[in-house]
Amino acid sequence: NAGVTQTPKFQVLKTGQSMTLQCAQDMNHNSMYWYRQDPGMGLRLIYYSASEGTTDKGEVPNGYNVSRLNKREFSLRLESAAPSQTSVYFCASIGGPLVEETQYFGPGTRLLVL
Amino acid sequence: RKEVEQDPGPFNVPEGATVAFNCTYSNSASQSFFWYRQDCRKEPKLLMSVYSSGNEDGRFTAQLNRASQYISLLIRDSKLSDSATYLCVVTSTGTASKLTFGTGTRLQVTL
Numbered sequence: 001n002a003g004v005t006q007t008p009k010f011q012v013l014k015t016g017q018s019m020t021l022q023c024a025q026d027m028n029h030n031s032m033y034w035y036r037q038d039p040g041m042g043l044r045l046i047y048y049s050a051s052e053g054t055t056d057k058g059e060v061p062n063g064y065n066v067s068r069l070n071k072r073e074f075s076l077r078l079e080s081a082a083p084s085q086t087s088v089y090f091c092a093s094i095g096g097p098l099v100e101e102t103q104y105f106g107p108g109t110r111l112l113v114l
Numbered sequence: 115r116k117e118v119e120q121d122p123g124p125f126n127v128p129e130g131a132t133v134a135f136n137c138t139y140s141n142s143a144s145q146s147f148f149w150y151r152q153d154c155r156k157e158p159k160l161l162m163s164v165y166s167s168g169n170e171d172g173r174f175t176a177q178l179n180r181a182s183q184y185i186s187l188l189i190r191d192s193k194l195s196d197s198a199t200y201l202c203v204v205t206s207t208g209t210a211s212k213l214t215f216g217t218g219t220r221l222q223v224t225l
Binding site: 031033035040041042043044045048058090092094103105106107108 | 118122148155156157158159160201211212213214215216217218
């Protein structure tokens, strides 16, 4: 099992460009999440998906959209990138119902917006 | 007030020392509690769950005080390899479990 995979690992964008961050898990988990991590701020939830076909806003959703394409994949899209979106983005999945046994994070995508 | 608060450190300790981290949370409805470890430029990884009865995993002991909304992590006999950032995490449940992270406490173990 690969666990949670993310692509790309690194990306540099110019202000106004768009891109999609990809996330996939092969553990048959229902819930998937996107976080961003900034210095001094900890990980903040952007969007999450409790199951295929459903998505909900987290703490910092502005400027982002998501798609839960199927049970495996959960993508994050930046329609018009801004320098404030420079961050490290982590995707995660939880199998549930025993949360402590089934939490996994992807390796992260480092995004720089110029 | 942040939902989960931690002292950012850094805690600089010599090898073999005992070190303790604390964390407070504001949502009394929080249901599950964890410590994660995050190495530099890596993803967070689950270190251990935290229970009111306290739980121990080798050199690591975690404790939860629901009345005070306080979580602790004790590391005994620190190793160089323990150097990392330790994240306090609380969860709430609804349609999906949602994890709220503290900003982390950085530990540096030295020779």
